[in-house]
Amino acid sequence: MSIKTCLFCLSFFLASCNQVTQLSVGDIKEVAVQHFREKGFYAIRDTADIHVKLIKTGLADEWYVAFNAVMSRPALFLYHISDPKEPPHYIPLTNKSEGIIEHVDFENVTNDEDYELVIDLHFDYGLAYQGREIVILRHPFGNPAYEIFSFPFEQVWESIDSFDNQYGLPQHSKRVENRSFYEFFEGYILIKGTVNYRDNHLLEYKWDRIHEEFLLILDEELHEVNEEEDKGGIVHKVKGNKILVEVNAHEEGCIAYLIEDAQGHVIEIPKKIHDELLCSQVTSLSPNGRYLIYTNLASNAICIYDIEQQKNKTILKDFNSYEGVSEVVWAPHKPIRFGFISVNQEEFLENTTIYIFSFDADGELYQKNYPIKVHYECDLEGICVPLKDYNYKFERNNLFVYTPDANGKFKGLPLYH
Incomplete structure (x- = not known):
């Protein structure tokens, strides 16, 4: 074993005994280069050729996963932060x-x-x-x-x-x-x-x-929209389980949706909202099937529609002023709560804002905005968004978590309202 690897193992042990956060991604990259090269991965020359991600497998169980970031025979090394005596797992x-x-x-x-x-x-x-x-x-x-x-x-x-x-x-x-x-x-x-x-x-x-x-x-x-509608018929149903069904969009760059019940019947909604769903960039249905979030391109906004009360409300204006708006995530339990993240690199100090919406016992919707830095990526078309579950999610109803940087380590945002 090389001197560098021995020193790493010592620092690994000390960090785990005292404070896990003392062990940095840089430390992992240094020793991972050695491990890759010992296994014959000579395309891995230095730390720039490796990515490292922190993964939690339990409440107090953490692993660093190191993997090749350049063209090479693909392989991973898994380092158990919670048990420094355990040798890394090698997965080619x-x-x-x-x-x-x-x-x-x-x-x-x-x-x-x-x-x-x-x-x-x-x-x-x-x-x-x-x-x-x-x-x-x-x-x-x-x-x-x-x-x-x-x-x-x-x-x-x-x-x-x-x-x-x-x-x-x-x-x-x-x-x-x-x-x-x-x-x-x-x-x-x-x-x-x-x-x-x-x-x-x-x-x-x-x-x-x-x-x-x-x-x-x-x-x-x-299926095409008209195929879905002809298949099951359109029914008027405001309560009960519903699902959001993606269908073939007729316009380039669009994603189209219908709402169906468990039997495949298309749920009747106002024609204006039905038409907006034919090209809705941000779309989500609450787990209980009551609230539909959709993009209203005609109003340049994101809206929420209460299917039971048949009420519509704007929750984000000036939609096209953002570089991107992320997918919606829902809290796992009651009270009903959801959130998403917008990216505006010109107007936001941290480039991103987290939006959290909560319903009270009377069904009133409350909104709180958090100008917090969340890691995001941009595609070739210039659309920039954090990735749902990878960069943000609800850990619990009163805890929203997000990744502030590319390391993948979640940080908590307590929700008190």
Whole structure:
């Protein structure tokens, strides 16, 4: 063992005995470089080639996860902060091609008592090929971890078909096999988008507890709005369970929604709100099915509609003045409470503001704004938002947590109202 590694282990032990926060991401990166190179990962040259994320697996159980941030054979090292005597867990993704691990997180994908490690792999071969794959590992903090699901949710090839006659510039063409996104919901995995060359497609996988694998249970096209309405008929229903259904949008850059009951009937709502749902950038339905949050592009605002009382209210004005508005998160229990985050790099001192909305016993809605720095990322179109569950969430009804920087460590925001 090298002197640097020995010194790290000593600092690791002392930090854990005294104060865990003394151990920095920089410390982990230093020793992780050594561990990667000892395993033959020579593409890892220094700390810039590694990302580190802090993950909590219990109330007082923390791990640092180190993974390659450059093109290499993908692998992870897991360092148990709560038990410094435990050697790091080494998880090589031996059946994967060279790639970059873009993101890792700890999710209860199987909806049981065990949480899984979710990994996003990026295969970056420049203009020739861009690919991304989700990999889910079972029992990642035990021995051994094993893969229970993987899917290539992005596969794009680019080639030169010809050269123009005037300047001889190459004419590129793209072949898109997969360009989709994934969601987790109570033991289900949903894959939506272009799948195996099929546009507007949906795959649904369900966790089989007996065989411990995800089984494909649905493979179909996303429905058009009129197909959904014709399928189940439109019903007037203000109480009971409802779900928000994503349907195929007719306008580029839009996401469209309908509200259905458990039997697949489309819920009747005012036509104006129905039309706004055909292109609503921020959309959410409360867990009890009563409150619909949607983007009103005509009014340049985000609104909340009480389906039972049939009342509409604006909760965020001047929607297009923000670089981005995040997804809505709901508190897990009563009283009903929800929140989201807006990004405005010109007007906000910290660039971001957290909005928390609470209903009192009489159904009145109260709002509090917190100008607090929350880590966010921007896409190629310039839309900047924090990621739900990764950068912010409700830990409890009276505790909202967020990540102020890229390290992934949550900070608490107590809610007293």
